[in-house]
Amino acid sequence: MLNLTKSTRAFAEAQEYTPGGVNSPVRSFRSVGGVPPFIQNGKGSKIYDIDGNEYIDYVMSYGPLLMGHVPDCVAKAIKAAVDRGTSYGAPTVAEIELAKLICKLIKSVEMVRFVNSGTEATMSALRLARAYTKRESIVKFIGCYHGHHDSLLVKAGSGATTCGVPDSPGVPRGVAMNTITVPFNDETALEAVFAEKGKEIAAVIMEPTPGNMGLVLPHDGFLDFVRKITKKHGALLICDEVMSGFRGAQGGSQSLYNIDPDITCLGKVIGGGLPVAAYGGKREIMMMVSPAGPMYQAGTLSGNPLAMNAGIAALTYMIENDVCNKLTAVTAKLTAGLEKAAAEAGVPVQVHHLGSMFTVFFSDKPITDYESATQCNPEAFKIYFHSMLEKGIYLPPSQFETNFLSLAHSPEDIEKTLQAAAYSFKQVAKHLKK
Ligand code: KE4
DSSP states (O other): OOOOHHHHHHHHHHHHHSGGGSSSGGGGOTTTOSOOOOEEEEEBTEEEETTSOEEEESOGGGTTOTTOBSOHHHHHHHHHHHTTOSOOSSOOHHHHHHHHHHHHHSTTOSEEEEESSHHHHHHHHHHHHHHHHTOOEEEEETTOOOOSSGGGOSSOOHHHHHTTOSSOTTOOHHHHTTEEEEOTTOHHHHHHHHHHHGGGEEEEEEOSSOOSSSSOOOOTTHHHHHHHHHHHTTOEEEEEOTTTBTTTBTTOHHHHTTOOOSEEEEOGGGGBTBSOEEEEEOHHHHTTBTTTSSBOOOOTTTTOHHHHHHHHHHHHHHHHTTHHHHHHHHHHHHHHHHHHHHHHHTOOOEEEEETTEEEEEOOSSOOOSHHHHTTSOHHHHHHHHHHHHHTTEEOOSSTTSOEEOOTTOOHHHHHHHHHHHHHHHHHHHHHHHO
8 A cells, every 4th residue: 555644634625725625636646536646846857745655647647747856957947947037928939939939839829828828829719710700608518627718618628528527517508608629530420510610710729639538549531521511610629739739749639530620729838837828720710810900918027938848848859859750759658557457457548648648448349429438337447547557557536537658758768667557457357357
C-alpha cells in the first residue's frame, strides 16, 4: 500500500478552503476513489509526492509537457525572461515570434490571438464564428469537451462526464438552446441537423481526434464529411486542437486527416507548461477581432512575455528534435505492450493511440463515440488505476481522459510501465472472475 499520510492530511485541509480540495475537478480522484497524492515536484518523466513516493507520470499536466517536467530548454527561457519582467500589458516581439511559429506549424492558421486557457480560446472562437456568419446556433459532438463556458458545457466530456454533469447546472436555457449536439462519427445525425437548421448554424466545433471521452478516433471520411457539409451550408468549422495540437502530430490532428478548418483552437503544449492558449485561422475571419474588427475579446495577461518565451522554447525544441514523430513511435510500442499484457491476463480492452496520446478502454466492444465509451466497466478501470498507482505509475484518474507520453519517458520507464500493467490487468482479471 502507498504511504499517503501527508497527502491525506493536505487533502483534508484543502477541502476546507477549495471546493472538493482541488482547482480542477478531475484531480480529485472522485470517480476512482482514494486520496489524490499532493505533488512536491516533477522532473523529466517523473513526479514526486509530499510523502516521497515517485511516479512515472502519464498525465503530463493533461498534455502541455511534451518534453516532460521542466525540460532545460523551457526552464532556461523562463529564467531569462523573468528577470526582464513577467507582464507589461503592452506588445512584445515574443508574441510575434510565437504567432509566427504557430502559423508555420498549423497550415490552416494565418493569424493568431493569444489567450490564457483553452476555455477562453474556444469561447472566443465561437463568438468570432457568430460575429462572422451573423448566425447563433452552434453544433458540438456529444462527449467532446471544449472548456467550461456556457455554450459548450452541454453533453460535455472530460471532467464534466467524470463528475456526472455532462450538462452542468447554471447554464441558462437561453444559451443551451443554441447548442445542438450530435453523436461523434455519425454523418446521418449531422446531415439531419443541417437539413433542418443549416441556415442558423454559425459553426461546428469539434475535437478532430476527441480526447475527452478517452481517445476516440474519427472513422474514415468523417472529418472530410464535416468539412464538406459546413462549407455547403456556410457554417464555419472550428477545430479544437487544444489537446491534439502537437500531440496528434506536429501539424495538429488536422494535418493527419488533411482537414482545412476555418478556425483552430490551441493550448497546452504552446505554453510549454505555462498558461497559454490561442485561437487562429483564416486572415479574413481573424480580421473581425478587435481592434482590427468589431468582435470584442481581451485579456490582461494574454501574450505575457514569460509564457510566450516558454512557448517559443518548447515549440522550437519540438521542431528541431522531431519530437512528435519520436513520441508517436514510443507510444505505438507502449500500447502494443499494453494490449499484449491485457490479452495475456484475459482482460478485454480497446487500446486507442494517436501521436503521443493513448487510452485503455475497459470494454469488449469497439469504442467509437460517447455512447460506447460510457459503456466501459468502471470497476475494472478503478482496479487498474489503483494497481498502477501502487506500482508507481500515475495515470489520469478517469476512464474519460487520455494518457500522454513525453520525450523524457525512457525505455526503462516503458519497461516498468508494462510490468506494472501485467500485474494490474491480473488484478482486474481476478475481479472479473468474481
Ligand atoms: P482549459 O480551459 O482547461 O485550459 O482547456 C479546455 C479544453 C479545451 N479543449 C480541449 C480539447 C480540452 O481537452 C480542454 C481541457 N482538457 C482537460 C483534459 N481533458 C483539462 C484537464 C482539466 O479539466 O483539469
